[in-house]
Amino acid sequence: MAHAQTVTILSPVAGEVIPLAAVKDPVFSAGMMGLGFGVQPTSGDIVAPVSGKVTMIAETKHALGFTTPDNNLEVLVHLGIDTVDLKGTPFKLTVAAGDEVKAGDTIATMDLAMIEKANRQTTVVLAVTNSSDKLDGLDVTTGTQTAGAVVATGRLNANTFNAKRQGRLPKAGKYDQLAADIVENVGGVENISSLIHCITRLRFYLKDESKANDDVVANLKGVIDIAKAGGQYQVVIGPAVTDVYDAVIKLIGPEFSNDSETAKAVAETNAAANRPDTAWGLVKWGFSNLIGVITGSMIPVIGLLAASGILKGILALLITFKVVSTTAPTYVIISAMGDSVFYFLPIFVGFTAAKKLGSDPVIMGIIGGVLTYPSIVAIATKGKVVSTLFGMGINANFFGLPFHVASYTYSIFPMIAGAWLASKLEPWLKRVIPTVLRMIFVPLFEVVIVSGAILIFLGPVITIFSTGLANLIVTVYNLSPAISGLIIGGFYQVLVIFGLHWAVIPIVANDIATTGHSYLNAIISATMVAQGGAVMAIALKSKLANIQELAWPATISAFCGVTEPAMYGINLKYGRAFITASIGSAVGGFLTGLMRVNMWGFTGSLIGVTSFVNPQKGIDFSFYGFLIASLATIIVSFTLTWMFGFKDEDAEAVKTAPKKRHLGQVA
Known part of the structure; x- marks a missing residue:
């Protein structure tokens, strides 16, 4: 032997x-x-x-x-x-x-x-x-x-x-080169104060974050994304984070594994040093961080959203051509397949936002479950309104405190705000609760406090704000359909980012229920087409396989009426593409309003073409107006995005960044 x-x-x-x-x-x-x-x-x-x-x-x-x-x-x-x-x-x-x-x-x-x-x-x-x-x-x-x-x-x-x-x-040293590239592009070993890691990301405390090359690090093979939170420069790796961490520590030395209190002090110092000192700088810094958190929270579910959007589009066609009935079990099953990811989106976003912001993903997933719990949904959709306050119906009370329960299915922003609150609450709870009691009482207090904050405070605030926006949109539309089309078309998808568009949807639904048609929904449809036109330009222009793999499904999904994959996965992530898409939306909305395009169905974008057929008169000018406005929208958003909205260097900065001397080389 x-x-x-x-x-x-x-x-x-x-x-x-x-x-x-x-x-x-x-x-x-x-x-x-x-x-x-x-x-x-x-x-x-x-x-x-x-x-x-x-x-x-x-x-x-x-x-x-x-x-x-x-x-x-x-x-x-x-x-x-x-x-x-x-x-x-x-x-x-x-x-x-x-x-x-x-x-x-x-x-x-x-x-x-x-x-x-x-x-x-x-x-x-x-x-x-x-x-x-x-x-x-x-x-x-x-x-x-x-x-x-x-x-x-x-x-x-x-x-x-x-x-x-x-x-x-x-093969030996599988992550050595990745470790060397990360260290080099966060400013070198001399720019690192300390390094820790969590379950998915390296968490650097840098002496000067401005020395880090964000684009290069984010596009390294093996890096999913970067994030900046709590004074940390976070490099998202995924399941291999421990191996990459070991490779980095092997490279820079174990002395960089400082204890948590030292790291915390360094983090606070860096946060103060890196914060912009002008009002406009603070606004840009805050908005950039917010968009980064939103897109980072959505990226993990983009594929699901795209697939669900395509499935919803197919279901719309099946209904239109009377292949299935809305009362048939076949419809219910396919609808559940296509709609579940949207209905339970708070659960998924709670999990991913928590990973992005550093709170407990499982706890935030449970909080998402609280918001989509059937009894809560029933109060929001069918609950009795006992009074009104700031234009919102008071339909519930908590120990006698009256408040408005909003509908949180399909929502994104409340869960991101909740994950941020949890990221601040968790460390405090762990400091004040004895170790032997943490396993039970940290989740208990976190679920109660964060859920309560969303339901009792954040939800009503968003409802007041979104209701005000909805009323403003109706007022603008009544003044001038063309001007309102320009304004609503240009900014509607911004509302989608923050989930505020759900205040407009009831207006559309009420229009269709009471009059059988909705001019406003026709403008909204143009904004969906614009997002699809922009992401289609990126899909055709980009030579990068990872961009194409995401852009093509996002294009199909947008043309099927679901724009989230296009926005969160591509357009919003690369900034200029969302702007060029919004310009296309403004053009499409202007033409739709100018031609008084009407819409008799709820399904929008290209998949909703039959929604523009007048059920009383058949095909009339609204149908042709939809085709004209959609074509113009695609041309504008596609052309502007192709010319100004995106280039592969945005997603692959490594290829164009100046090459520096590697850590392993000696002069």
């Missing part, structure tokens, strides 16, 4: 070899960087502890990484403790990243006297950073040793041993 193979590791420096637990750095001594040992050096000559490739050299020269060719062990040699602040002065390297070395080769020297004079520890630490995957154990011989002496023997675990025998070892 074959025994598991062993590997040997040399002492990188002459001195006293000590157990890893004796190293005076908690990150190393606790084994967070992997199995290893420390050496109290008596000489400054550093040798390679293993044979292999130099895969990493820190910008400040205080850390080197090696990968062995036979077993893909990743070995880190860290020169001194807290020596990153010395900016490389005590170290002279004779190797560069990419060099092949043999165990025992001289690779560097360190000036021990200079390090001691700077009140830093000279301890050299060696750690096998992937030992949890590769090794069953590491036996270390302590005591005085010479540089290049065998001081550690590692036992390969069964998986690695068998994989090696079968010639299928995984």
